[in-house]
Amino acid sequence: MRALLTAGLLTLPITTWAVNTEPAGFYAGVGVSQIDYSGKLPLSLDEKPDWTALELSGGYKHSPFVGVESRLGFAGSPELLYGGVYYRTESANDTAKTYLLLGFAGASIEGKAGDDVSLSGLSYGAGVGFPVGRNFNLNLEYRMLVDDSDADVNMGAFALSMDYRFSGFRAGASGAQASFTPATDAGFYAGLGVAQIELSEDESYEEDEFDDELDEELDDEDAEDGAPDLKWNAVELIGGYRYNSLATVEARFGVSDKDELLSFTYASLYYRPGVELSNVQLYGLLGYTSVHTKFEDEPDEETGEVDKESDTISSFSYGAGVNLLIGEQFGVGLEYRLLASDEGDGYSSDLNALAANVHYRF
Incomplete structure (x- = not known):
């Protein structure tokens, strides 16, 4: 690739x-x-x-x-x-x-x-x-x-x-201002989203960034074709600045629920180009995500101690979505993206997100 x-x-x-x-x-x-x-x-x-x-x-x-x-x-x-x-x-x-x-x-x-x-x-x-x-x-x-x-x-x-x-952006031949002009609705926006996030492993699943406790949980499920998939629900905060349809930057912060042993938070930064068709916008997302995972085992029956570990996974992230404008300031979006991926000797894993969101343009 x-x-x-x-x-x-x-x-x-x-x-x-x-x-x-x-x-x-x-x-x-x-x-x-x-x-x-x-x-x-x-x-x-x-x-x-x-x-x-x-x-x-x-x-x-x-x-x-x-x-x-x-x-x-x-x-x-x-x-x-x-x-x-x-x-x-x-x-x-x-x-x-x-x-x-x-x-x-x-x-x-x-x-x-x-x-x-x-x-x-x-x-x-x-x-x-x-x-x-x-x-x-x-x-x-x-x-x-x-x-x-x-x-x-x-x-x-x-x-x-x-x-x-440092020298600015202008036309090189004539010295005139470039025609890369802002849109009439250029400015900041903020939103809130929900996502279903799925962890998929390839068939050669081996020990990776998840700790031994999670490995044992997956092994107990006795999956025939590689490691089983895990799913979480997450809430996302969204903020960005739109200059025009080809120049938009966006930041995300998300928090997942806990699936027995594992929960995580993540932060993403994206370049978001789009194509507008009346009240519908098709857009892409290309950026970088850092995922901070938290592992918490059940309390030990004898000592009551809880084994806790954490790890961070960072990778490039990309996706695509469709956004429906409602009035001049509100929008509703649906998207799918690769949130993060990790590869090593004998394994690879992906976090994929199917998300819906609403946003408000200031």
Whole structure:
């Protein structure tokens, strides 16, 4: 999937090289990256790492074909620190921008007994961004973070970020204001939703982010085809800002009920493009979700003690929905989305959400 996404992104700049609506200038950004480790595993690492990293970026754009950018990121378990310098080509019009990255990066991974792993090599990728207001851009990209052929290791990064252009957003050729104008109903909105969330495991179910107590509960159900599915009901708080149908950002916070041993809370940040047909809006959701799980076993019969554990799962999240406008300010929506996913050696699991919501536009 990521290879297909990369191939698709690589073709996008060809269609927009002739158009440029952003002036030269500096920019800075922040984002989150899901990083996968592939290749030979050093002796100083017990298992193949999988990180969710915080990443800072900064650069200067001189023209569509001339730009430089630097990145710095860090993550934990095991600790990871990486940085890179890139040559960046970028083309933008009134709706979106596409860009390519080519450079060099290095990474340091904390190993056992202070035996750290150092990697370095080529780094390259592609991305697409969407203007959010006058100076901000929401970006989605995939890149080969480090390709170290000597160590037979490569690390790929799937990233969601926001950057700020200090020079503003205007037409590059004439200097006039870009036609990326706000909608007549642009502004903030808030809502409340309910969701049914289902955990699905593949047939090669093994121990994963859920603790041993939950594993025993699932095993007792004696499912024939992999692990059984679990379901929860959740309540969601929704808030966002709509600039126009192609530039909307939205945040979610949800709380589930408790299914014997397990309950969870989650927070999501989405880019939400839409297509409006009279009073009906079709929309997509593309973003990132962090799920905080809580495990609570039944009290011990002898001591009365309760075994409690928690864990956090973070991944990219996406979905689609339909929204019906009621009057000028209210709307009712129905959607389906992949809330979060987790993969490892011998298992994969998905949290899928079917949700309904109401919202109010201020």
